[in-house]
Amino acid sequence: MSRYHQLTTEQPASVVDLNLAPNTSCVLVKKQTIEVRPTPLPILQPDGILVKVMASGICGSDLHNYLAGGVGGRPVTEPLVMGHESSGEVIAVGEFVTTHKVGDRVAIEPGLPCRRCANCKAGRMNICLDVKYCGAPGSVGSLMRYFALPADMAPHLPESLSWEEAGSLQPLAIGVAIGIRADLRAHQTLAIMGCGPIGLITAAVAHANSAKLIIGFDINPKRCEFARKYISPITGRPIFDRVFQVDSLPTTRKSANGANGHDAHDENVGDVKYDAAKERAKEYLAIMNVEADGVDRVVEASGAEDAGLLGIAIAKQGATSVVTFTMLTPSPDLAVGLGHHQTNIFPTLAVTNKEIDVKGITRYTSTCFPNAIDLVRRGQVDLKQLITLVLPLTESKRAFDAVASGEEIKVIIKNQEC
Ligand SMILES: [Zn+2]
Ligand SMILES: [Zn+2]
Numbered sequence: 001m002s003r004y005h006q007l008t009t010e011q012p013a014s015v016v017d018l019n020l021a022p023n024t025s026c027v028l029v030k031k032q033t034i035e036v037r038p039t040p041l042p043i044l045q046p047d048g049i050l051v052k053v054m055a056s057g058i059c060g061s062d063l064h065n066y067l068a069g070g071v072g073g074r075p076v077t078e079p080l081v082m083g084h085e086s087s088g089e090v091i092a093v094g095e096f097v098t099t100h101k102v103g104d105r106v107a108i109e110p111g112l113p114c115r116r117c118a119n120c121k122a123g124r125m126n127i128c129l130d131v132k133y134c135g136a137p138g139s140v141g142s143l144m145r146y147f148a149l150p151a152d153m154a155p156h157l158p159e160s161l162s163w164e165e166a167g168s169l170q171p172l173a174i175g176v177a178i179g180i181r182a183d184l185r186a187h188q189t190l191a192i193m194g195c196g197p198i199g200l201i202t203a204a205v206a207h208a209n210s211a212k213l214i215i216g217f218d219i220n221p222k223r224c225e226f227a228r229k230y231i232s233p234i235t236g237r238p239i240f241d242r243v244f245q246v247d248s249l250p251t252t253r254k255s256a257n258g259a260n261g262h263d264a265h266d267e268n269v270g271d272v273k274y275d276a277a278k279e280r281a282k283e284y285l286a287i288m289n290v291e292a293d294g295v296d297r298v299v300e301a302s303g304a305e306d307a308g309l310l311g312i313a314i315a316k317q318g319a320t321s322v323v324t325f326t327m328l329t330p331s332p333d334l335a336v337g338l339g340h341h342q343t344n345i346f347p348t349l350a351v352t353n354k355e356i357d358v359k360g361i362t363r364y365t366s367t368c369f370p371n372a373i374d375l376v377r378r379g380q381v382d383l384k385q386l387i388t389l390v391l392p393l394t395e396s397k398r399a400f401d402a403v404a405s406g407e408e409i410k411v412i413i414k415n416q417e418c
Contacts, residue, residue, distance in 0.1 A: 004132050004140045005112055005150055007045050015044045015092050024418040025081045025144035026396035031069030034397045036418070039081055042140070042148035049100050049151045050092040051108065053415040055167030056143050057085035059197065062135060063403045074137040082396075083143030084110035084134035086415070087157060087166030097151045105161075106154035107169050108142050109369050110134035126177070126363045143396065145415055155369050158377045164390060165376060167412045168197075168383040170364075172372035174324075175201035175381075177364035179209060182297050182322040186210035189295040193217050193311045194302025195227035195243060197410050198324055200386060202299050207232055207239045208380040215288055215295070216243040217307065226409060233382040244284060249273040249306045270345035274309055277347075281313035292316045294354075300324065305343040312347045312356060320357045386410040392417030 022038035029035050044050045062082055065071040090104040100106070112132040113125035120128050135141025157166055175198065184190065190206050192199045195218040203214050216227045227243045251269050285294065294316030300308050300323045308323065315321055351358060375381040388408045391399045393415050402408045 004042070004134060005045060005048060005148065006043060007047075009043055011041070011043050012092075012095070015041070015050060018091065020091075020146060023144050023146050024393060026083060026141075026393060026413070028066060028069070028076055028080045028082050030076065032067060034066065034082075034400065035079075036394050036396055039140075039144060041146055044092050044094055044148050045150070046094040046096045047150050047152075048094045048148050049090050049097060049106070049154055050146060050148045051086075051088040051106060051154065052091045053086050053088040053108070053142055053145060053147050055087055055163040056083045056413045056415055057167045057170065058083070058399050058403050058411045058413065059085060059171060060403075063400060065135065065137075066400045067404065070137055076137050080135065080137060081141040081144050082135045083141040083413075084108075084136075085167055085170035086110075086134075086142035086147065087163060087169065088147070088415070090154075091146070093151065100151050100154065100156075105157040105159070105166070107157055107166060107369060107373065108134070108147060108149055109153040109155065109173075110142065110170065111363055112139075112150070112153060124365070126365050143393065143413060143415065145393070145418065155373060157373060161373075161376060162384070163414070164387050164412050165383045168386060168410050169369065169372050169376070171197050171201050171410075172205075172375065172381060172383060173364040173368040174198060174361075175205040176368040176371045176375070178202050178299055178301075178322055178324060178361055179205045180365065180368070181359055181361045182299060182320055184209050184211065184297060187212045188297055189213040189215075189290055189292075190297045190299065191215045191217065191295045191311060191314050192240075193298065193300045193307035194304070195220075195223040196301065197386060199299070199301040200227060200230055200239075200409070201381075202301060203227075203230070203239045204232075204381045205375070206297075207234070208375055213288065213290065213295070214240050215284065216240045217246050217310065218243070218302070219246055219248070219304070219307075220406065221245055222407070223409075230385055231382070233379050242288060246280070246306075246310065249276045249280075249309060270347070273306065273345060274313065274347045274350065277306070277309040277313035281310060284314060294319060296320075298322070305345060308343060309345060309347060312350050312354075312358075315354060315356050317354045318356070319354065320359065322359050322361055324361050383410075387412055390414060394418050
């Protein structure tokens with residue numbers, strides 16, 4: 001069994017005495033094969049807490065893990081408990097813990113940094129060189145009934161938050177991280193490429209930060225429709241000012257002549273696509289009455305090459321563009337949020353001329369979970385609307401299939417319902 005956080009291998013009496021039910025878990029046995037079965041109860045550590053997990057969200061990286069049998073280039077070599085978006089109730093605390101008590105409601109921060117590598121020492125724990133990430137190959141996940149973690153990785157939750165909402169907090173922490181990375185500020189204009197959970201949550205964070213204009217793009221009409229109905233708890237009106245349904249960019253020109261004075265023979269498909277992206281961007285900007293030559297910020301949350309091109313085309317000179325979650329797509333028509341490892345086309349000249357800052361992002365940084373909890377507690381972000389399906393732990397396979405279908409936005413598993 002892979003480990004997450006382990007200093008001692010002896011279970012303290014406080015846990016043994018609880019006489020807990022078997023630790024039913026969602027186990028990835030191999031590529032596309034899930035078994036719901038008991039796994040060993042995690043050992044409560046002296047600096048840790050034992051959590052009765054109540055709800056867990058399923059996200060694109062879990063799905064990728066399931067479909068491809070590994071994530072981030074690391075294959076699954078032994079049965080792995082999946083999941084990393086969980087919350088629950090504290091049922092035991094380690095002997096050194098003073099911050100938590102039995103009965104506390106907590107979120108589980110899934111990324112355990114090593115605290116020793118150069119990146120951790122530089123304060124960038126999200127890109128720790130030796131991170132233990134729940135549900136990633138090598139680190140046990142939280143799609144189980146009982147999960148143990150260091151107490152400082154379990155921020156407290158307000159009573160007002162339902163368990164289902166608590167199971168969607170981790171993506172909101174990522175939305176907060178995107179806001180920081182993109183340097184989102186009040187009165188900015190923003191384009192979001194991709195209206196899956198991360199795109200929607202990024203919009204909600206931008207809205208809570210008093211964005212001036214939020215435009216969404218997606219290729220999937222159902223996702224566009226959903227995004228149009230995502231209502232702000234602050235204003236009671238839609239969060240997106242407008243959501244455009246977009247098509248793939250053309251790969252050949254209508255006319256035989258190349259644009260920009262090029263001979264058509266000198267052109268590659270990137271020139272053709274980027275010119276089309278520029279034309280479309282101009283139309284969208286005109287419809288939205290954007291005064292500058294483009295938007296202040298772009299967040300690419302789809303993983304699709306064409307969306308990246310449109311994102312650069314619609315960005316104004318000096319804009320910041322943040323690219324999130326780009327991973328191999330197991331099937332080309334899969335839900336947004338997963339892309340290919342590489343793109344073939346990058347609009348180098350446009351990025352140079354416009355002086356666009358293109359930034360990648362990995363997960364979230366240490367302040368993001370508490371910030372996410374504040375956003376929900378203060379009623380500035382509503383996660384409830386995003387939850388479209390809730391299933392018991394025993395139906396984990398159905399949950400993964402539902403995420404794979406692209407029909408659902410946020411799928412939540414109730415870990416105690418087995
Ligand atoms: Zn996730
Ligand atoms: Zn580290």
